[in-house]
Amino acid sequence: MLTETLTVKTRAGIHARPASQIVKTAQKFKSDIFLIKGNMRINGKSIMGVITLGATFNTEIEVQCTGPDEQEMLQAIKKLFENHFEEE
Amino acid sequence: MTDFTILDLLDLDLKDHNYLELKCIAGRSGLSRKIVNSKISRPGLPLSGYFNEFSSQSIQLFGRGEQVYLKDLEKANNLDNVRKIFSFDIPCCIFCDNTVPSEQIQEIAENEAIPLLITPLDSLDFSRRIFSALDEVFAKTETIHGVLVEVFGIGCLITGESGVGKSETALELIERGHRLISDDTVKLKNISDTFLIGSGENPMLAHHMEIRGIGIIDLTTIYGVGSIRDKKQVQLSVHLEEWDNDKNYDRVGDNLTATFLGITIPRVEIPVRPGRNVPILIETAARNERLKKLGIYSAKEFDKSVLQWLESEATKKMYYNSDMDEDTEYAN
Numbered sequence: 462m463l464t465e466t467l468t469v470k471t472r473a474g475i476h477a478r479p480a481s482q483i484v485k486t487a488q489k490f491k492s493d494i495f496l497i498k499g500n501m502r503i504n505g506k507s508i509m510g511v512i513t514l515g516a517t518f519n520t521e522i523e524v525q526c527t528g529p530d531e532q533e534m535l536q537a538i539k540k541l542f543e544n545h546f547e548e549e
Numbered sequence: 550m551t552d553f554t555i556l557d558l559l560d561l562d563l564k565d566h567n568y569l570e571l572k573c574i575a576g577r578s579g580l581s582r583k584i585v586n587s588k589i590s591r592p593g594l595p596l597s598g599y600f601n602e603f604s605s606q607s608i609q610l611f612g613r614g615e616q617v618y619l620k621d622l623e624k625a626n627n628l629d630n631v632r633k634i635f636s637f638d639i640p641c642c643i644f645c646d647n648t649v650p651s652e653q654i655q656e657i658a659e660n661e662a663i664p665l666l667i668t669p670l671d672s673l674d675f676s677r678r679i680f681s682a683l684d685e686v687f688a689k690t691e692t693i694h695g696v697l698v699e700v701f702g703i704g705c706l707i708t709g710e711s712g713v714g715k716s717e718t719a720l721e722l723i724e725r726g727h728r729l730i731s732d733d734t735v736k737l738k739n740i741s742d743t744f745l746i747g748s749g750e751n752p753m754l755a756h757h758m759e760i761r762g763i764g765i766i767d768l769t770t771i772y773g774v775g776s777i778r779d780k781k782q783v784q785l786s787v788h789l790e791e792w793d794n795d796k797n798y799d800r801v802g803d804n805l806t807a808t809f810l811g812i813t814i815p816r817v818e819i820p821v822r823p824g825r826n827v828p829i830l831i832e833t834a835a836r837n838e839r840l841k842k843l844g845i846y847s848a849k850e851f852d853k854s855v856l857q858w859l860e861s862e863a864t865k866k867m868y869y870n871s872d873m874d875e876d877t878e879y880a881n
Contacts, residue, residue, distance in 0.1 A: 488711075503694065507694060507733045507734070508765070509758070510734045
């Protein structure tokens, strides 16, 4: 299992479109992904789940990837966070 | 558990017979004080000067008895014990029966920044309501990836891998007149170690569903208020999984169980395959669960009938066989 803490760098936070980007990226991989914020732990392959996190600007999110392609998955998600979810 | 403050207590979304009807009349600067346990203290002993084992971290509830005693203390102009109570780090004081404490006491509370709240309820009714409210606030919680639907009054938690068809199944169930509590993320609460309550993680986003190919839909507007519910006791765990030819599925009705937060509930495992009508299977499982609650176990009853039948067949056979033996004897 790989874990890394990522920070939301978009002003608007994770709303519907960034959430769908995360899920779309996550679904390309076989591994399981969980996003953790505070005491909430949700499946990163579910759009409603990711939106429910309520991640605002500068929120720290712990990303947990487990499975055969966890390395690639975490890298892809990290890149997405760094690229501001290909938005701004 | 995030911090639970007095402000959160005033903000609790409780309805009808759970409503606390609290109002803050003094000490507003202390509204950010935290409530750390679900205990309620009746401060009779501290008022009379006995402070050993004073549960200073609990909510202090002034019922009729305490209020009368407080009045007597005021008459005698002896407020030392009251001042001492307020010098502790207590979260708040609640006065029942809508009794507004005197200005003197309001001033003490104001100075110590301890909120004074009043409620029109009597102390018995209020204690009952606040106990159940705080029980829920301090309950152990867990967020589950699944869908919670009420089917024939049974709270069914549908779980399974992403893409197995949980949301589609739930949609079909709603179409058949059942109710959705939450899609995708279900927050489970262990209430006093006896039962599980499931609700959506966020009331603002609840009752929306994400359906692959369509996007996000709002159930309240599409299917109406009859198709939704805020929370529901979870009574049955339904696990959907891809059909596995090597796996032995339950054919008779053995009792599988699932455990969430230390509470065990019945579980059914439903293999999914094109052409299998999963919603109707869940409906049947829910009906069966209701029957069990009435004390009728279909599988056991069936087995009993089979045993009875076998037994009677065996007796018949014995009887007829002996008859036949006699016949043959006569024939000889």
